[in-house]
Amino acid sequence: MQIDLTAKQALVTGASAGIGLAIAKGLAAAGADVTLVGRDSGRLDQAAAALRTLNLKGDIATVEADVSTAEGCNQLLVQLPVTDILINNLGIYSAVPFFEISDDDWLQMLEVNLLSAVRLSRHYAKGMQQRCWGRIQFISSESALNIPAEMVHYGVSKAAMQGLSRGLAKVLAGSGVTVNSILPGPTRTEGAIKMMTGLAAGRGVSVSEMEKLFLAENRPSSLLQRFATADEVANLCVYVASEQASATTGAALRVEGGIVESIV
Structure with a gap:
């Protein structure tokens, strides 16, 4: 299978390291022009420089913005108003006993993991719908299905993200825009x-x-x-962003090593 994303514009949040950076690398290797988004300019520049040394097919750009806030999302949208592929990868997690999770902890988890994706998807999906092509991905977690007792707020935020993904897929039904959630396991x-x-x-x-x-x-x-390695997760994301995955939408796609005890 030859995945060709030439002339496609991709945006990856939380792209300075880890799964986000691996996805950006995979998309650029397939020919997409990729914008890395993060809040630390030094780490962003370092990540972009590392990708450029690989002589990937697509160009690499960066936008410094804290998209966990409404203001940061707006800053990004001004600098990059259009994209073909949106990877909502930004996320945080922390192990905290349930009875010690404060209201502020809950709100921060939802603001970063869920509302950042809501705001960006709400904007970029409109243009994709008008152009009759687009790919939106939400990087969720097996913890959305298997809520971990040591970080309930994280699991709940990822479960909400999957609800968002399925709902948006219905909103965009028949438009040529696919919307899916990706569920990594320990990576x-x-x-x-x-x-x-x-x-x-x-x-x-x-x-x-x-x-x-x-x-x-x-x-x-x-x-x-x-x-798993970050590249193993990214391989699925690159396929789902491709033309070959045009019939895959509204799905929760697992790359969690078989942790979830389910045959569906």
């Missing part, structure tokens, strides 16, 4: 490595051993039995 990103490093230090084991312990204790149903 070896910068943030995950940092978390595993902290846990490993507390238990006197290596990071690789901690990953195995984490899966055994927190995700025992994993069939992959290891952390």
